[in-house]
Amino acid sequence: MVTRSDNERLTKVGPGTPMGGLMRRYWIPAAFSDQVAKPDSPPVRVRLMGEDLVLFRDSQGRLGLFDEFCPHRTASMFFGRNEQGGLRCVYHGLKFDVTGQCVDLPCLPPNFAGDAERIRSEIKINAYPCLERGGVVWTYMGPRDMQPAFPDLEWTALPASHRHASRHIQDCNWLQALEGGFDAPHLTFLHVGDAEPSRSVVPSHYEVVATDFGFAVATGRDLGGPNIHWNINVMLMPFHKIISTVPPAAHVWVPIDDGQTMLYSVEFRRDRPLDKKDLATMAEGHGIHTENIPGTDVAVRNKSNDYLIDRDLQASGKSYTGLKGFGIQDCAIQESMGPVANRTREYLLPGDAAIVKLRRLLLRALDDHAAGKPPPGMNPASYRVTSSRWEVAKGTDFAATIIDRLRANSTLPAK
Numbered sequence: 049m050v051t052r053s054d055n056e057r058l059t060k061v062g063p064g065t066p067m068g069g070l071m072r073r074y075w076i077p078a079a080f081s082d083q084v085a086k087p088d089s090p091p092v093r094v095r096l097m098g099e100d101l102v103l104f105r106d107s108q109g110r111l112g113l114f115d116e117f118c119p120h121r122t123a124s125m126f127f128g129r130n131e132q133g134g135l136r137c138v139y140h141g142l143k144f145d146v147t148g149q150c151v152d153l154p155c156l157p158p159n160f161a162g163d164a165e166r167i168r169s170e171i172k173i174n175a176y177p178c179l180e181r182g183g184v185v186w187t188y189m190g191p192r193d194m195q196p197a198f199p200d201l202e203w204t205a206l207p208a209s210h211r212h213a214s215r216h217i218q219d220c221n222w223l224q225a226l227e228g229g230f231d232a233p234h235l236t237f238l239h240v241g242d243a244e245p246s247r248s249v250v251p252s253h254y255e256v257v258a259t260d261f262g263f264a265v266a267t268g269r270d271l272g273g274p275n276i277h278w279n280i281n282v283m284l285m286p287f288h289k290i291i292s293t294v295p296p297a298a299h300v301w302v303p304i305d306d307g308q309t310m311l312y313s314v315e316f317r318r319d320r321p322l323d324k325k326d327l328a329t330m331a332e333g334h335g336i337h338t339e340n341i342p343g344t345d346v347a348v349r350n351k352s353n354d355y356l357i358d359r360d361l362q363a364s365g366k367s368y369t370g371l372k373g374f375g376i377q378d379c380a381i382q383e384s385m386g387p388v389a390n391r392t393r394e395y396l397l398p399g400d401a402a403i404v405k406l407r408r409l410l411l412r413a414l415d416d417h418a419a420g421k422p423p424p425g426m427n428p429a430s431y432r433v434t435s436s437r438w439e440v441a442k443g444t445d446f447a448a449t450i451i452d453r454l455r456a457n458s459t460l461p462a463k
């Protein structure tokens with residue numbers, strides 16, 4: 049159980065909130081690179097962390113991400129003209145470069161010509177720095193003098209042929225979606241019919257190990273032989289997960305605002321390109337991906353249509369939920385808690401150890417951040433870990449070796 053005030057501290061992400069401040073210390077996915085594929089291509093709207101922004105790529109290929117609303121009379125820059133090194137507001141023609149500086153002020157009457165340069169230099173739009181990694185545009189929304197280096201996140205360093213990424217909107221707060229990703233016991237229920245059979249065996253062992261990047265969650269299953277079959281997933285601050293599926297996968301739960309989340313889902317191969325067959329299945333929206341309404345980030349199966357639940361399929365026993373696909377099953381159940389789950393009403397069970405640990409980690413990070421200490425994971429090399437699977441003889445002290453094993457398994461060379 050969580051107090052009302054801690055629930056608010058953990059979930060609210062707008063400017064000036066504790067979690068909003070902490071999260072803004074990290075690089076945050078804003079869009080896919082191909083949404084602004086070419087120089088001077090049309091700007092796109094980005095709602096991120098409760099802020100309305102526009103993203104564009106200027107004539108030189110540089111990325112600009114700034115407030116949607118023009119500082120003159122607050123018209124939307126979405127309608128702007130992306131031309132010759134900047135985005136021009138179509139209302140009165142003010143033009144801004146990627147740093148947010150006004151670079152052209154064409155609407156002054158002739159008798160103000162002498163002041164034009166001074167007025168122009170004073171007008172700025174709030175802009176955030178961007179970079180591209182792994183086919184994603186990332187931004188840093190925190191204090192400029194605290195901008196960290198980009199983390200050594202394995203999937204972002206792989207060639208494009210080795211990964212497939214999709215995204216869709218979840219109609220709920222980022223934390224309950226992230227918590228869903230670390231809720232190990234649900235695999236034995238929610239995904240039955242879609243999960244690998246071995247994952248439907250109730251885990252007999254849980255290990256949650258705190259680290260300098262976040263934590264690792266190991267679930268061990270006894271399938272009857274001499275070994276325990278361990279699956280180790282990794283949580284990287286503040287909203288990443290690396291999953292021990294084959295091929296491996298990653299999620300990033302990015303707050304759009306307090307009540308909506310953009311879930312990025314990536315599948316990748318560490319050592320070779322993805323197979324054509326796998327790629328086709330992913331592109332169709334199977335597994336952790338979703339089939340979206342064309343031209344949108346909204347899943348075809350969504351809250352407004354009860355995710356097209358098939359009650360006959362559910363009754364048949366072939367699918368525990370009657371919902372199609374992992375991604376939609378998770379989404380439906382996480383959204384069913386409401387926009388922001390009321391954690392004051394929970395009755396947690398022993399299998400919820402990872403959830404408890406996650407909240408403690410985040411609350412401690414909030415306290416430390418408020419006290420002026422650096423957040424976890426500011427060292428890029430601390431992200432050099434992988435998700436993994438191991439069979440280990442029963443009785444082995446596995447917990448003590450988890451982090452070393454995860455680091456050794458990373459395809460990124462140790463620093």
Ligand code: FES
Nearest residue numbers: 118120121137140
């Ligand atoms: S509102 Fe943008 S130029 Fe006037």
Ligand SMILES: [Fe+2]
Nearest residue numbers: 228234239378
């Ligand atoms: Fe799930």
